[in-house]
Amino acid sequence: MDISKIIFRTILAVVVLGGFFVVGLYSGHHRNGLHQLVYGTFDQTRLVIKELPNLTKSRPIHFLRKARYDGEGVTVNAGPDKTDEYLLLSGFFKDHNGVRLIERDGTIVHEWNVSIFDTVGDPSFCRNPPATEWNAIPHGTIIEPDGTITLGFESCGMIKLDRCSAPVWAQTELITHHSPNFMSNGDIVIAGGEFVPDGPNVQWPYDDEYWEDLIFVFSPDGTLKKSKRMTDLYIENDYQAILTATGKFATWINGEFHLNEVEELSPELAPAFPMFEAGDLxxxxxxxxxxMVVDAEMETIKWHQIGPWIRQHDPDFQPDGTITLYDNNTDETNPGRRSGGSRIYRVDPTTGETEIVYGGTPETHFYSRERATHQMQPDGSVLVTEAQGGRVFQVDSAGEIIWEWVNRYDEDNVTWMHDASILPKSFFEVSDWSCS
Structure with a gap:
């Protein structure tokens, strides 16, 4: 080829690319339509490439984590022979989201298949509509004596499934998130979300569109009974100083509050909390x-405490008048200063005094940056769901691990465990768990 043609084409290519570069700089500076088109296309292409393992169902990338523990399934079963108990496990099992009822030796008594497309149908109403089942994250499972389960999909809808995984109802009118809980009258309380677009509905202290957190109370058939916006709750209780404590009025991308649990104080436990009343949340x-604790009408903040926990989940009222919670402790980069790992905390609301029930030492290390639950047992032991560690374990009152489940995916990885609980077999009225 003529060398002059090579030089000409090279110069032409440089000029064209340079022109695109200059146009890109100009459009990027002015944020015009061309910028949006170019960068929007780039972002969409990058997203599709990233999501290919999910779209092709070759690898559940959103649920995978590097394994920190050996074995698969039940790896420790050293506690007392409690044949009168079941464990309810919710997680991503190999290739699907599911809920399992198991014996302590790992024998599966029953399994529910949890599918967002089979239950809510079109998930376009979700905050981040999932493209596949592998993009939908269940969060929190509660069960009834007949084997009916209720759970929420993260920032999407809440569903109820019968014993054979058939939908009973799906709440698709409102966005719910995190864990539902039964109330003493059979209602269901859960956190929710609502997008507030820029305009007249934006209230102080926000100066732009934002995601509001709400408390929702639903009847047993999934009908909304009442709700409360968290911003209103703060302002009505003169908590403006805390509401604006971030020092800026532009809200967090995931919401200013990230309300991740609402639980009622039952009539049975209320006598242990003289500063509160049955029905408080x-x-x-x-x-x-x-x-924090608010009254049943969601009007008055009765008590609150900030820390020492960091980005906590799953607080529970306890029979001794204390509150326990899962401290995610995302400051794991400073193990010397923060002891490293997650912890189970106990706080006395009358004094504010706190203690670590489990965790915080090299010998008791466990960690989930997000999510995770715990359940205190009558004998002083505690069941812990190390969600992103793909592990559920139980430690006795002396801190010894007496039961452990590892949700193995392959040689190097585990998949998430969403939550777990221990239930007495006498709780259930089901004698035959089979489904046609």
């Missing part, structure tokens, strides 16, 4: 490192 506000 315990809230966990992750982005504020705060837990």
């Amino acid at each position: 315990l809230l966990s506000i992750r982005n504020r490192n705060m837990i």
Whole structure:
């Protein structure tokens, strides 16, 4: 080829690319339509490439984590022979989201298949509509004596499935998130979300569109009974100083509060909490490192405490008048200063005094940056769901591991465990768990 043609084509290519570069700089500076088109196309292409393992169902990338523990399934079963108990496990099992009822030796008694497309149908109403089942994250499972389960999909809808995984109802009108809980009258309380677009509905202290967190109470058939916006709750209780404590009025991308748990104080436990009343609600506000108790009408904040936990989950009222919670402790980069790993905390709301029930030492290390649950047992042991560690374990009152489940995916990885609980077999009225 003529060398002059090579030089000409090279110069032409440089000029064209340079022109695109200059146009890109100009459009990027002015944020015009061309910029949006180019960068929007780039982002979409990058997203599709990233999501290919999910779209092709070759690898559940959103649920995978590097394994920190050996074995698969039940790896420790050293506690007392409690043949009168079941464990309810919710997680991503190999290739699907599911809920399992198992014996302590790992024998599966029953399994529910949890599918967002089979239950809510079109998930376009979700905050981040999932493209596949592998993009949908269940969060929190509660069960009834007849084997009916209720759970929520993260920032999407809440569903109820019968014993054979058939939908009973799906709540698709409102966005719910995190764990539902039964109330003493059979209602269901859960956190929710609502997008507030820029305009007249934006209220102080926000100056732009934002995601609001809400408390929702639903009847047993999935009908909304009442709700409360967290911003209103703060302002009505003169908590403006805490509401604006971030020092800026532009809200967090995931919401100012990230309300991740609402639990009712039952009539049975109320006598242990003289400063509260039956029906009061315990809230966990992750982005504020705060837990609080409000009255049943969701009008008055009766108590709150910030820390020492960091980005906590799953606070529970306890029979001894204390509150326990899962401290995610995302400051794991400073193990010397923060002891490293997650912890189970106990706080006395009358004094504010706290203690670590389990974790915080090299010998008791466990960690889940997000999510995770715990359940205190009558004998002083505690069941812990190390969600992103793909592990559920139980430690006795002396801190010894007496039961462990590892949700193995392959040689190097585990998949998430969403939550777990221990239930007495006498709780159930089901004698035959089979389904046609």
